[in-house]
């Protein structure tokens with residue numbers, strides 16, 4: 203059983219859970235994720251492994267409540283258990299000694315970015331981390347990131363904390379106005395944010411890795427649900443990724459695939475669509 207050992211509220215609708223999962227904790231590496239089900243009848247959905255403690259046999263997940271499954275998971279309390287956890291899934295991050303690296307996180311993307319920043323720091327890189335959010339209250343993991351970075355820069359869309367503006371503008375500012383040099387960039391967050399960061403880093407000639415979040419169903423490369431276009435080639439994010447060269451990603455195709463079930467959601471909400479009823 204995967205018992206919840208600790209639960210913390212980090213920001214409105216964002217929770218950190220430490221969950222018992224000894225086998226995953228023992229072998230997982232930065233950049234990997236799990237697919238979990240809260241109940242046996244529930245859907246399986248992907249979450250990045252933010253940290254692990256092999257001694258305790260636990261993994262740490264950070265979850266933003268966005269819909270049914272994430273709400274159900276976040277409603278669980280310490281001592282309660284969830285049904286199953288499959289993983290670790292996906293390729294681990296390519297952790298090299300690049301020199302000066304900039305880790306750029308937007309919103310909940312700061313959670314999957316944390317293990318990558320930590321691994322890059324442990325590999326001997328000089329790590330500058332940029333944390334962005336719409337507003338001050340939504341900034342997460344500032345202290346954790348300070349522990350694994352040489353420098354942390356905060357940014358908010360409304361200027362309530364740190365630099366006012368998007369994280370992509372901050373990257374540009376650090377390079378063009380402050381004369382910083384970056385050899386590698388890791389960017390994770392909402393698709394428009396990763397797309398904007400890649401636009402800036404391409405212009406500045408900084409190699410950039412992004413972690414993609416298409417809809418995943420089985421997480422095994424069988425269903426094709428998570429397909430993405432990378433350099434004109436079809437890849438499955440669950441088995442070929444989730445990390446890819448950001449300058450090769452077709453962000454327009456990713457955006458349109460993320461919206462492909464919106465019409466069903468609207469029909470469910472309006473009552474126009476109801477799953478077929480079983481008749482005997």
Ligand SMILES: Cc1cc2nc3c(=O)[nH]c(=O)nc-3n(C[C@H](O)[C@H](O)[C@H](O)COP(=O)(O)OP(=O)(O)OC[C@H]3O[C@@H](n4cnc5c(N)ncnc54)[C@H](O)[C@@H]3O)c2cc1C
Pocket residue numbers: 235246247248249250251264265266267268269270271272273310313314414415416417418419444460
């Ligand atoms: C590799 C990977 C790592 C992720 N890591 C994290 C993480 O560390 N923390 C976190 O809060 N979220 C993470 N996500 C996103 C998380 O999986 C979705 O928020 C969750 O599945 C939404 O389910 P729901 O039922 O609560 O919401 P729904 O109402 O079903 O969906 C809300 C939105 O979430 C996205 N989504 C829904 N189902 C999936 C799915 N099966 N796979 C991917 N996206 C989906 C869609 O964009 C959808 O519009 C990750 C996604 C991927 C692919």
Ligand code: FES
Pocket residue numbers: 417418419420421422423424425426427428429438439440441
């Ligand atoms: S989730 Fe099915 S192929 Fe990736």
